[in-house]
Amino acid sequence: MEKRGGSSGGSGSSVEAEVRKGPWTMEEDLILINYIANHGDGVWNSLAKSAGLKRTGKSCRLRWLNYLRPDVRRGNITPEEQLIIMELHAKWGNRWSKIAKHLPGRTDNEIKNFWRTRIQKYIKQADVTTTSSVGSHQSSEINDQAASTSSHNVFCAQDQAMETYSPTTTSYQHTNMEFNYGGNYSAAAVPAATTDYPIPMTVDDQTGENYWGMDDIWSSMHLLNGN
DNA sequence: AACTTAATCAACCGCAGCTAT
DNA sequence: GATAGCTGCGGTTGATTAAGT
Incomplete structure (x- = not known):
């Protein structure tokens, strides 16, 4: 029995390795993007292991589908x-x-x-x-x-x-196709990411704030791949 | 300026269905 | 047919930010 949920779900696909939960760090995102770019997605549990992510396959899938996929549009629902x-x-x-x-x-x-x-x-x-x-x-x-x-x-x-x-008049925190790490990641995650990853940032014209857009992430991934 | 409340979004959880063995 | 593993879905929650007092 016990085929449902438990084994595949957030609660423990394996006992030996600790499973990370909570907000994704930039490092994890890069690993996932990089891995999928090279190997494709699917078979999420083994993907998570092979990529060296301490996440469940389920979590990786969710992150990819809802956030990291290049064709994801975010905010500004018309x-x-x-x-x-x-x-x-x-x-x-x-x-x-x-x-x-x-x-x-x-x-x-x-x-x-x-x-x-x-x-x-x-x-x-x-x-x-x-x-x-x-x-x-x-x-x-x-x-x-x-x-x-x-x-x-x-x-x-x-x-x-x-x-x-209407969202056209409602201000969104996140603009299309970009994710502002300062806004979206836990405070703990941000400083490490900013120091560890010398990724070119986009500067917001209006606020003057720096942020990483999807393009930045993808271009940095290409750099990592030596492309 | 400090505090409270509301709004938003990312991520987790549990369940169901499908497929392989 | 029974069991096990994986994927996908929908509901819910927690964290963060914005707005209001």
């Missing part, structure tokens, strides 16, 4: 994408990966987060206003399925309000 998300969610419910397949470059995790943090919140607010006027609806708790079935009505009825929460 109104068109919002519309697609809402339509597909109304059709399929919480089938995030299925929905993500229709949004090139978007991950199921990002869509899920987007739904839960923006749309659900919005529906919740809309629900409060409608129920307060209608009266007897006591559920302030938003259930996903209810959200999906009501979303069409809610959004069709309140397009204007949608505009106000």
